[in-house]
Amino acid sequence: MDSFEVIQGAGPIVLGQPHGGTYVPGGVQVCLNDNGRALADTDWHIARLFERLLPEATVVRSHVHRYVIDANRDPSGASLYPGQNTTTLVPVTDFDGQPIWQDGKAPDATEIEQRRLAYHAPYHAALEQELARVKAQHGVAILFDCHSIRSRIPFLFEGDLPVFNTGSNLGKTCDARIEDAVHRIAQGSGLPSVLNGRFKGGWTTRHYGQPETGIHAIQMEITQRAYMQESAPWTYDETKANRLRRHLQDMLTSLNELAFSGQLTGESQ
Template sequence: MQVFDVIRGDSPIVLGQPHGGTEVPGAIAGRLNPNGTQLADTDWHIAQLYEGLLPGATMVRSHVHRYVIDANRDPAGVSLYPGQNTTTLVPLTDFDGQPIWHAGQEPSADEVEARRLAYHAPYHDALAAELDRVRAKHGVAILFDCHSIRSNIPFLFEGELPIFNTGTNLGTTCAPAVEAAVDDIARASGRTAVLNGRFKGGWTTRHYGQPAQNIHAIQMEIAQRAYMQEAAPWAWGPSRAADLRPQLQKMLDHLTTLALSGAITSEGSA
């Protein structure tokens, strides 16, 4: 099974996609209960949504489903949102709080560690290498972490999620100009948008976002109603996606311009 792939480009932008994969090794798949086998919490069609938006962007995408191990969680198992409902490094429930494993088939601590080594670590080794390569070429790298989620999940948040949910961990993972470049376009799109709302950036954004080291990271969580059907069979929505993609393209183009201008190097943003 292919754990991840890398599409290498020469842009200063790296697109991370940790949750679009649907691969589940057979021995693990057999332990998922009927609810778990639906893989409902996938970032469905995320690669297709971003495909071709920024020629030259590097893409690092996991093929392993988040029920095997969540590549956007702290490998030490520390909660991203203390005191709030969330899922863990290897989830025991879905986003609705319902079990995904057959009773007695939940992974042990030793198994979680084995999965971390087999799936989580290689993905992040590849992502770190690409960010280092891009920074060496341009003097700066911007990680745009690509996510999507159902619009209504009472277990995780109240009400309906805005279309654009930009996360920078309260401005700590990127220069202000990077945050503004994305959030301003989201708000000007005429769609609902929030900055550092329920989703402030996962472990990937928080771990790699080191503006003083010229690596900036930002998470974009998109409500899936903007581009697809939010229930099985999770169908792609061509007309909705066609309306959404130009907004994402504007964000990536603006970030590219910022990076190439030198405005957000550690010297330029001091």
């Protein structure tokens, strides 16, 4: 199967979806332990959640599971959150800190590099190409990086996460008007929300978000309790999801209007 998919749209927004895939090559599958094979840390149903919220948006999604290689990690292996528990370019544990590989079967540096070249690099080449195409057409591009996560993961953070976790690396990855629009809608939803809390934006957001060039990036990490069952079999809850989708649609529509307003084009000159 193809390791990623691109759905081209005519508008200025690109939806990145690096963690919704569940594909694990056979040679990797046999090295995972039972815990790893459960694929619990998937961004379950993320493609369905965002489907056609903004038909003119471009979508770039990875089909490869993050246990094979994490498309939202620095390819150099550097940590996004020094001093805090996190997972790596190729995770050794799941989000609960439990091993995912059989004893002696975790990939070595050579295999990690092979996976980077096979899966991580092509996904980002496609994402970069789409951002460049969109910016050439509109003078500006907005990357909205779509993520979801379980509400409670003591290994990674204390307590329950808010439903909406907006990240812009403390305002560095996008124009303040983009950050304000997204966070304002999140706050107005009546659902718990935070800006630049535990999740300030992953490597994708930080790498591509260069407002001075006309390319802006913002990450949205959604807690899964807002649209699905947070344990196996990870069932999608249509009623909850439809309520959530209205707010996500408002966010994307607002960003689309902002891009077309001309207020952001000064950064691309």
